Amino acid sequence: MSINLIIFTSYFAVDIKDIKGGIGYRYVGLYANLIKFFLRKFTKSTIFWYSQDDSFLRVYNGRRWRKLNQCNMTKAVTTSVISSLKSRSYLICLLGYPYAVPSIKKIWQYFLSLFVLKIFGLGGRVKLVTDFFDPPVEAAYAFSKKKPSIMFVALLRFIDSLTLRLSNLIIVVNEIWENYVSKLYKLDRSKMIVVQNGSLLAKCLKKRKTSDSFNVLYAGSAIEKKVFINFAKSSLV
Numbered sequence: 001m002s003i004n005l006i007i008f009t010s011y012f013a014v015d016i017k018d019i020k021g022g023i024g025y026r027y028v029g030l031y032a033n034l035i036k037f038f039l040r041k042f043t044k045s046t047i048f049w050y051s052q053d054d055s056f057l058r059v060y061n062g063r064r065w066r067k068l069n070q071c072n073m074t075k076a077v078t079t080s081v082i083s084s085l086k087s088r089s090y091l092i093c094l095l096g097y098p099y100a101v102p103s104i105k106k107i108w109q110y111f112l113s114l115f116v117l118k119i120f121g122l123g124g125r126v127k128l129v130t131d132f133f134d135p136p137v138e139a140a141y142a143f144s145k146k147k148p149s150i151m152f153v154a155l156l157r158f159i160d161s162l163t164l165r166l167s168n169l170i171i172v173v174n175e176i177w178e179n180y181v182s183k184l185y186k187l188d189r190s191k192m193i194v195v196q197n198g199s200l201l202a203k204c205l206k207k208r209k210t211s212d213s214f215n216v217l218y219a220g221s222a223i224e225k226k227v228f229i230n231f232a233k234s235s236l237v
Helices: 022-041 073-086 104-121 136-143 150-166 175-184 222-236
Strands: 003-009 047-051 056-060 065-070 090-097 126-132 169-172 192-194
Touching: 003 022, 003 073, 022 047, 022 090, 047 073, 056 073, 065 073, 073 090, 073 104, 104 126, 104 150, 126 150, 136 150, 169 175, 175 192
Parallel strands: 003 047, 003 090, 090 126, 126 169, 169 192
Antiparallel strands: 047 056, 056 065
8 A cells, every 4th residue: 555645834844954943843853754754664655745935846756855846735736636546545635734824815725725635535545634733813812913803813713623624633732732622623532633842852052051141941832932931031030
């Protein structure tokens, strides 16, 4: 049995040098290692990667990544699905949510992509796995300078609900978030798993300790980071 994999992210990152920000650690730490597992377990697998920032669909040929074509998200989905059907392979679509979602102006591409995955998924050969990493609504309230509008929140909630309900498997970063999301969107917890963030040891640098300063290491969600920073500042006053 052969299983192909396509990954949707905001940008392409499979190596430490590719990391541009916090989400990049998830790409390299989880997704890149998942690719290695697929290549060991399923030697005939085809690995695709679509990144929103440059709109390139990449494919791994066994030695290196090659840019297949520049296209929209829907085209990337159909290309991977058709390729898998031709080779009589299963296809797993890993969605790095919400970073893989295109802008509001191009949101139709996302809805159409979900529709295509749903149609071909009816036969059981295409599965959607959503890595529900950062909650867009909660992030909007935490990081926006002004309160988000009701219409904007309603749209984000709708996209959340549609994505999660169409997913065959949902990945979350901790048990608290699993409990919150399952209750909020009335999801079956049997299709949810927890994959916590790890640490890339190669990125940990030794710092010389001085007598008049100290270093603080924070590990947690991006939303809680803002609360932590404010707490730390108030504690030092």
